[in-house]
Amino acid sequence: MDRPLLNRRLAGFGTTIFAEMSALAVRTGSINLGQGFPDTDGPEAVREAAVRALREGRGNQYPPGPGVPELRTAVAEHHKRWYGLGVDPDTEVLVTAGATEAIAAALLALVEAGDEVIALEPYYDSYAACIAMAGGTRVPVTLRPDGDVFGLDLDELRAAVTDRTRLILLNTPHNPTGTVLTPAELTAIAELAVERDLLVVTDEVYEHLVFEGGHLPIASLPGMGERTLTIGSAGKTFSFTGWKVGWVTGTPDMVTAVRSAKQFLTYVSSGPFQYAVAEALALPDEYYTSLRDDLRAKRDLLASGLTAAGFEVFRPQGTYFITTDIRPLGHKDGLEFCRSLPERCGVVAVPNVVFYDHAEAGSPFVRFAFCKKTDVLDEAVSRLKRL
CATH class of the missing domain: 3.90.1150.10 (Aspartate Aminotransferase, domain 1)
Structure with missing residues (x-):
């Protein structure tokens, strides 16, 4: 005691x-x-979609472990619609209890004791806790004021990589600074990941909240499709944060690994809300x-x-x-x-x-x-x- x-x-x-x-x-x-x-x-139409699912008995019992097919298909279509990325809804999409569980499941699945995880500092607070729970070592790379934004020092990022580095944990658009990594910065990170054979877990829950220019998924860059796990969420895009509906996309092997950890966390969640989010993702431009x-x-x-x-x-x-x-x-x-x-x-x-x-x-x-x-x-x- x-x-x-x-x-x-x-x-x-x-x-x-x-x-x-x-x-x-x-x-x-x-x-x-x-x-x-x-x-x-x-949107009222999205809320009513959840009510309709409840009344029709869709999702009131345990939904499928990977997520309801309608939502997994909608996530795949979303990636194709906005970024031209081909995603298999059956093997490359996993629905989670919000992005927070996606982060936890990804790190628990991919990180072992002694592995180093590079995270951009300041970081969303669950990153630190999840790296710790996985037994990994957090290696911060600090974003610093650069004019009226916070900038990434690519030389500092390169210097942070060691033989023990397992993955880079990205967040763009970035909470809390509001920085959006540029195509040049993302390209440099991708080249570093390929060169050092690193995984990348990228938290992109604010993908539709970019005020100048647009969002570029790092998974779309050369060599990154096979080493990137992308995290998305309905809460920030549709203003239903209490529903806790998120997802991860990646190769079948990566998604299977994350599912192996996720099934022992919540197993499944948010049944009726999954159907509603599937409809939400199809909202017009x-x-x-x-x-x-x-x-x-x-x-x-x-x-x-x-x-x-x-x-x-x-x-x-x-x-x-x-x-x-x-x-x-x-x-x-x-x-x-x-x-x-x-x-x-x-x-x-x-x-x-x-x-x-x-x-x-x-x-x-x-x-x-x-x-x-x-x-x-x-x-x-x-x-x-x-x-």
């Missing part, structure tokens, strides 16, 4: 920052621009354009308000998050700043430092979410003027 109850691999992770900040928002009655969920539901344009306008609204309040603002190229630097306001500790912000002006944000191994690199940065109603953002901007 002298041994701690919590597995040593998870020691130090504790409660996620999102839970802490959301609880703080409730306790203080603040506007929650911390956790990244919309405050409105997605106008839906995707409208979603992007609406969020771009909200990005600009909040970015202007944050600039006026005294923050240095890094205007995101994608996602629905804005990273800011608090040093112009006379602060340098993002965690302390975020814990005091609700009392100061009734707004909640998230400190980026919790997404870093190199705390000194992330300390002055704070993230705000703009996937909220316009009037909520207007009120948040008004409150932030108190700073």
Whole structure:
């Protein structure tokens, strides 16, 4: 009984920052621009598709382990429609309980004790926990401010690869910085992966939230089809984050490996919602354009308000998050700043430092979410003027 109850691999992770900040928002009655969920539901037709599936008894019992055929087919058609990628819905698509389970299952399946996993820092917090649970060693490569965006140092990435490197864990569009890796950067990463015979797990849940230009899947680049596992999700694209419907695509061998881990996590989930997401993926181009344009306008609204309040603002190229630097306001500790912000002006944000191994690199940065109603953002901007 002298041994701690919590597995040593998870020691130090504790409660996620999102839970802490959301609880703080409730306790203080603040506007929650911390956790990244919309405050409105997605398309009514998609919601009704879920209701219809419930009433018709589709998905109320265990769906097939790989996911319902309709959704796997819709994911394959989505990849063909947007990127010209051929995906076999029977062998190269696996439905998961959101992207978070996809990340966990992928790392548990592909990483063994002693393997090194390169992750772009700052990183979504589940990356660190899942690498630890798999017994791997996290090797961060830091994105750093470069003008009004965060940039990747390709030389630093190359130097991070060792004989123990198993895979590169990518995220583009990138949460929390909003950076979208360029075709040149993705090409360089692909060439490195081929040269060093590395796997790539790429989290592309914000693929339809790119405000300038478009999204380029690294799986489409030469030599990458056979070594890339791509993660997607319905939550960010259709604003039904509570449904937890995600997927992975890759070679049959890679998908089979991930399924071997996934079947012992949730096994299956979200039965009726899978049918609804299958219909959602077939929505016309106008839906995707409208979603992007609406969020771009909200990005600009909040970015202007944050600039006026005294923050240095890094205007995101994608996602629905804005990273800011608090040093112009006379602060340098993002965690302390975020814990005091609700009392100061009734707004909640998230400190980026919790997404870093190199705390000194992330300390002055704070993230705000703009996937909220316009009037909520207007009120948040008004409150932030108190700073």
